[in-house]
Amino acid sequence: xxxxxxxxxxxxxxxxxxxxxxxxxxxxxxxxxxxxxxxxxxxxxxxxxxxxxxxxxxxxxxxxxxxxxxxxxxxxxxxxxxxxxxxxxxxxxxxxxxxxxxxxxxxxxxxxxxxxxxxxxxxxxxxxxxxxxxxxxxxxxxxxxxxxxxxxxxxxxxxxxxxxxxxxxxxxxxxxxxxxxxxxxxxxxxxxxxxxxxxxxxxxxxxxxxxxxxxxxxxxxxxxxxxxxxxxxxxxxxxxxxxxxxxxxxxxxxxxxxxxxxxxxxxxxxxxxxxxxxxxxxxxxxxxxxxxxxxxxxxxxxxxxxxxxxxxxxxxxx
Amino acid sequence: xxxxxxxxxxxxxxxxxxxxxxxxxxxxxxxxxxxxxxxxxxxxxxxxxxxxxxxxxxxxxxxxxxxxxxxxxxxxxxxxxxxxxxxxxxxxxxxxxxxxxxxxxxxxxxxxxxxxxxxxxxxxxxxxxxxxxxxxxxxxxxxxxxxxxxxxxxxxxxxxxxxxxxxxxxxxxxxxxxxxxxxxxxxxxxxxxxxxxxxxxxxxxxxxxxxxxxxxxxxxxxxxxxxxxxxxxxxxxxxxxxxxxxxxxxxxxxxxxxxxxxxxxxxxxxx
Numbered sequence: 001x002x003x004x005x006x007x008x009x010x011x012x013x014x015x016x017x018x019x020x021x022x023x024x025x026x027x028x029x030x031x032x033x034x035x036x037x038x039x040x041x042x043x044x045x046x047x048x049x050x051x052x053x054x055x056x057x058x059x060x061x062x063x064x065x066x067x068x069x070x071x072x073x074x075x076x077x078x079x080x081x082x083x084x085x086x087x088x089x090x091x092x093x094x095x096x097x098x099x100x101x102x103x104x105x106x107x108x109x110x111x112x113x114x115x116x117x118x119x120x121x122x123x124x125x126x127x128x129x130x131x132x133x134x135x136x137x138x139x140x141x142x143x144x145x146x147x148x149x150x151x152x153x154x155x156x157x158x159x160x161x162x163x164x165x166x167x168x169x170x171x172x173x174x175x176x177x178x179x180x181x182x183x184x185x186x187x188x189x190x191x192x193x194x195x196x197x198x199x200x201x202x203x204x205x206x207x208x209x210x211x212x213x214x215x216x217x218x219x220x221x222x223x224x225x226x227x228x229x230x231x232x233x234x235x236x237x238x239x240x241x242x243x244x245x246x247x248x249x250x251x252x253x254x255x256x257x258x259x260x261x262x263x264x265x266x267x268x269x270x271x272x273x274x275x276x277x278x279x280x281x282x283x284x285x286x287x288x289x290x291x292x293x294x295x296x297x298x299x300x301x302x303x304x305x306x307x308x309x310x311x312x313x314x315x316x317x318x
Numbered sequence: 319x320x321x322x323x324x325x326x327x328x329x330x331x332x333x334x335x336x337x338x339x340x341x342x343x344x345x346x347x348x349x350x351x352x353x354x355x356x357x358x359x360x361x362x363x364x365x366x367x368x369x370x371x372x373x374x375x376x377x378x379x380x381x382x383x384x385x386x387x388x389x390x391x392x393x394x395x396x397x398x399x400x401x402x403x404x405x406x407x408x409x410x411x412x413x414x415x416x417x418x419x420x421x422x423x424x425x426x427x428x429x430x431x432x433x434x435x436x437x438x439x440x441x442x443x444x445x446x447x448x449x450x451x452x453x454x455x456x457x458x459x460x461x462x463x464x465x466x467x468x469x470x471x472x473x474x475x476x477x478x479x480x481x482x483x484x485x486x487x488x489x490x491x492x493x494x495x496x497x498x499x500x501x502x503x504x505x506x507x508x509x510x511x512x513x514x515x516x517x518x519x520x521x522x523x524x525x526x527x528x529x530x531x532x533x534x535x536x537x538x539x540x541x542x543x544x545x546x547x548x549x550x551x552x553x554x555x556x557x558x559x560x561x562x563x564x565x566x567x568x569x570x571x572x573x574x575x576x577x578x579x580x581x582x583x584x585x586x587x588x589x
Binding site: 018021022025026030033140141143144145146147148149152153155156159160251252254255258259262263273274276277278280281282285286289292293296297300 | 425426429430431432433434435437438439440441442443514518521522525526527528538541545548549551553555556559562563566567570574
């Protein structure tokens, strides 16, 4: 087998193994915590007999490992069980919301990625100069803000001070693509703000790292213009680190989405998760938690693989 | 030693926040939980920052909120720090199986975003201060573990460690008397970053309604209580939001300064 292919297959296998371990932690680890699902449903005043009956009905009297395996089997065949709070089918509830979450995250990524790379390039080109200082200062500020704080400043600014947008983001089934885009403008702005800072700082660091290498110095010494040095010599070598930076930050977006959806009452996966944590609806929390974990792990593995494929030096591990 | 203006500003503001947190009971003009005005009154001479969604004095709640926010963040970052750095040093010194097991457990926890893990845990655990501190502290200790292990691995190949080993010193001596003093400076800057992370984490959880529960309050919870007013142009929610941002920026300025003065080892804030 080709060594690159072998490395890639290894990473994928490692990712799957990690996901399996995470699923075990989400299911069995939660079992180990103090707390009882039957008690949570019936409340503190429940009689022991009622508790016993409910446990038997829900299969809670079976050993944890057996329940984990049947849960895992269900997950693999698309059966995520039913919610405790309203007996709704979890897989169905998720499938209608997953699209909304992906739409929001994709829109944010499409804007944030090119912008972050451009700003990172500018900051690296003028390192130490005023554009670098300005960009670094602004990003240091936004990095210090949690998503919901940034969100409310943006809301206040763009709905009250300059009334351009509506404060609530409703994506309704009948809406056209442009209507949907307009509805999610505010949450997208917030997500871009939050992700941009991390992505831009890491891009700048990755490019500066390349800029300090010997071949860049040679290019400078033979009299190429600074933009030519960046464009022809630094950028191709910076592609691999920049791409993995982008992937890592898209994974960061996964968390940002949860909070931003709650802020804007955007009916999608993150809000669904938080609502059901409040209701202590464990099956829903486990299923959605596993989906978020899977996306996160997938993006991290993808970052690894792109780094391997893009960088010849990584193809020959010593 | 010249302290740059930004770091000085950060130090003064951080000190001010700590002072307010410690002496909240004496500074706050009104009790934390009594209605003393109308709904969302504008700032006035009697209520400097106005009143909140049920007519409580925002300034007083902000001051009491500082106490809770900073207490929880400090307690959980101390926990994450002692746990993470001790295990990190242990993994570096022992190596072998201990290192493998600890590192793989940390990899596993870090394979999922902290907020998601915390949400899953909080859907089962009771919501009180101890649980919150434990959850934030343990989740965050993974980052401290990675950093302190890396620092300690660098240090443990030094000659003075070898000398201590040959002298027949015990493992605890090597960890606490040889490695710890030499690893201190990168870890101090990291403590600042971990503290910010804990502030943002507890604020986010409280904002989602899963952190500090009434009658206590913290800044994230206050943003959540007053968010409804924004649509009507009532900016009450922005006051605690600005407090969170200001505290995070102040500590960041100090940590950045310490970091630039010490080594190139950096730990990110991360998700």
